[in-house]
Amino acid sequence: MTPTVEKEIHRSLAGKAEEKFLNAFFVQYKTARIVDTNNKTFKQQFEVFKKAMGNLGTEYDFIELKVIAGRYFVNESMVRFDGSGLSGANAVVHEWDKLGMGGISFNRTISFEELEQFFIFMSKIKPQSDNIDSLSEKLKQNKLASIKLLSKASASRGGMLTEEMVKQYRTQAKSTFFKAMSVVKEIVVNTQQESDVNIAKTKRIVHSLIDHISKDESSLVELASIKDFDDYTYAHSTNVAVYSLTLGVRLGLDRARLSQLGFTALFHDIGKVKLPTDLITKPDAYDENDWIQMQMHPHLGAKTILRNLKFDMHTARAARGAFEHHINNDFTGYPMLCLDKRETTLFSKIISIVDTFDALSSGRVYLKKNIEPEDVIKKMQYQMKVKFDGFLLKLFNDIVGVYPVGSLVLLTTDELALILSNNSTDKTKPYVKIVGDKNGIFDSPEWADLYSPDNDHRRIVRKVEPERFGLDVKDFILEH
Ligand SMILES: [Fe+2]
């Protein structure tokens, strides 16, 4: 991790109430196993826990703590939380897994006495003989009605949401994605015609993307994996915004910074508007002269943003992002900086990674040939030490993964599955949608978390070509 990334992430994460709550919860959970409630350490830690709980927002009637595919959530927000730290959450979650538990829900009105009783209760469980049903029954007998244990199925997306809600999320994701594409189109057309760009509208669509990614990451990443839209130029900037914001949410950036990041991503290639259309749409590989022109787009982009848009923090960051997104960590990219080799910003480092991934996997930009997404990641990892920030690339790899979102795989059960999101704990066990089997494609696909013990019989054999099975992934994603 470069110093800029470390500094910026540290700043954005400082004081995060949900992260502190998770930490205090798991430390308390473990402390209750070691000492009794009269112990000084228990009491001190309980004060920390009470304070952390009090600092959580009050917009929910419940506090829900869930672990889905190795990621931690407090209510509907994903929290950047390292379970292997002092709190030792990973060991606790592993035990929950064996019990069939995926989380805990507290009624907001719960008393501290009840919470104390709950920690004592959980310290006495026996994973060999207990399970979620027996524990829930015992909770009732102990009059701890304000606490509910969440099963793995109800904590994970497919179970937690009704089928109707899943459909609703996916419909919303499609609508937001296509609205974002139309906003990009408007930005391009207005810039071409030297007319005003609607900044408020652009910020609004970025906020819609942030809202959606915060509650449902996979639907938008899945849409971004479709590369064969006719209007790929507009889809590219939309994809870069979706990938950047997904990475930003995983980094735990606050809303103001996510807003600036999404805005920067939508404008990153605006300089191309000032280049001849023939060059942008040229179907063949670029010659030297084409490259000289193409390499002007970062500079032209920054200039266009600063000249055409009202100056504020969003536009300042967007101008810098447009200027820096091809520079590379080792300054081997463009524009070449001769004198002031200043380290690029966090936003430029993020955009540099996701832009390269989208451009290479689409085969539409620069390199006029299609490269498989996993080969793109391999190629990028080979170059990572010099070109990209290693930490950010690793995080991005968790999002697009060993089996990139949108790829089709064959399972040991002879079923076909579409990758929806990756599991950061075990990348070979992603969250998938079973779309068919030997007999053909299903009318209604089935969701499955391959990390769940319920799906132990389902293992990925290999990636397969959708065409071999008569499946058009783009149509499938859009229809289901
Ligand atoms: Fe670019």
Ligand SMILES: [Fe+2]
């Ligand atoms: Fe780009």
